Amino acid sequence: MKIAFLTTDNREHLKHYDKVDPVFGPAPTAVLEGLAQFPKDVEVHVISCTRQAMNTPVKLAENIWFHQPLVSKAGWGRTFFLGCAWAVRQVLHDIKPDLVHGQGTEKDCAISAVFSGYPNILTIHGIMQAVANSKSAPLFSYYGMVSVLERVALKLSGGVICNTAYTEGWMAPNARTTWRVPNCIRDAFLTPPENQRREKVIVVVGTIIEYKQSLEILEMWAGMKERRHGFQLVFIGSCSYTPYCEKFRELVNSPSMEGHARHLGWMESTEMVEFMNRASAMIHFPTEESFGLVVAEGLSRNLKLFAARTGGVPDVAEGCEGVEFFAHDDWAGVSD
Missing domain, CATH: 3.40.50.2000 (Glycogen Phosphorylase B;)
Structure with missing residues (x-):
């Protein structure tokens, strides 16, 4: 064929x-x-x-x-x-x-x-x-x-x-x-995660864009201050030069976020697998999502998931161990 x-x-x-x-x-x-x-x-x-x-x-x-x-x-x-x-x-x-x-x-x-x-x-x-x-x-x-x-x-x-x-x-x-037909998962994510010490890192994977609420997640994190418990928020994904992205870039690179949040940009799949294997959790909070392939990939690395109950995300993650769902605008709930 x-x-x-x-x-x-x-x-x-x-x-x-x-x-x-x-x-x-x-x-x-x-x-x-x-x-x-x-x-x-x-x-x-x-x-x-x-x-x-x-x-x-x-x-x-x-x-x-x-x-x-x-x-x-x-x-x-x-x-x-x-x-x-x-x-x-x-x-x-x-x-x-x-x-x-x-x-x-x-x-x-x-x-x-x-x-x-x-x-x-x-x-x-x-x-x-x-x-x-x-x-x-x-x-x-x-x-x-x-x-x-x-x-x-x-x-x-x-x-x-x-x-x-x-x-x-x-x-x-x-x-x-x-x-x-559910989305396929890349081969690199199908290997069992190694037993290794998890770092105090929470990942947010996806292009920096409005409907993925990247800036809103970062603003929530900035407001938590004493409740971060030593965790660092790490964004993985491309960031263009729109006004929204510039606001995100300004905040993530501000002195107040040093040591608390950072943006790593785009990663190859093998590099992302290695990073997820060391992380502890993932936040995925879009206002719209058809599937959430990154959710499936994160769960394959045994990450705890904090996710918005949006679109097709529950189809992927409902009933999985270590998953907590929130409304897409429930910032108080996810920050607690």
């Missing part, structure tokens, strides 16, 4: 054009790790559009090829990603896949899949309609636009893979058919 796998290269998303190797999100990475185990059964062609030429390896594994079409600035969000869709169609003309699999509705992948001219399915990672609602995003804002494109893609696709019952509830009204 020949599959075209449309996903985002995070070198493009984060503008890290100097990095040598492609970087994919945790969920697509886990799927590709699985597909690489079947070299005789499936041929995979990963396609990731970019605005700027980068190093493009021919193959990522024995049965996985990599293609990176160059798309001008005009072919992205301002034209509803139709430039990306056209570039992908040109690549697919030579591949002639049996199936096109679009990874996520956050950017160009879903639209490129449904306009590919081949049988296609989508996997939902973040629910753009729900994110737009949680942010009260205007129609002509970015999240307003991609929430509309998400509904369009759902109607045109052959079917949608949903990672939780919560996600399926959002997708079913517009999708032709849905399949509920």
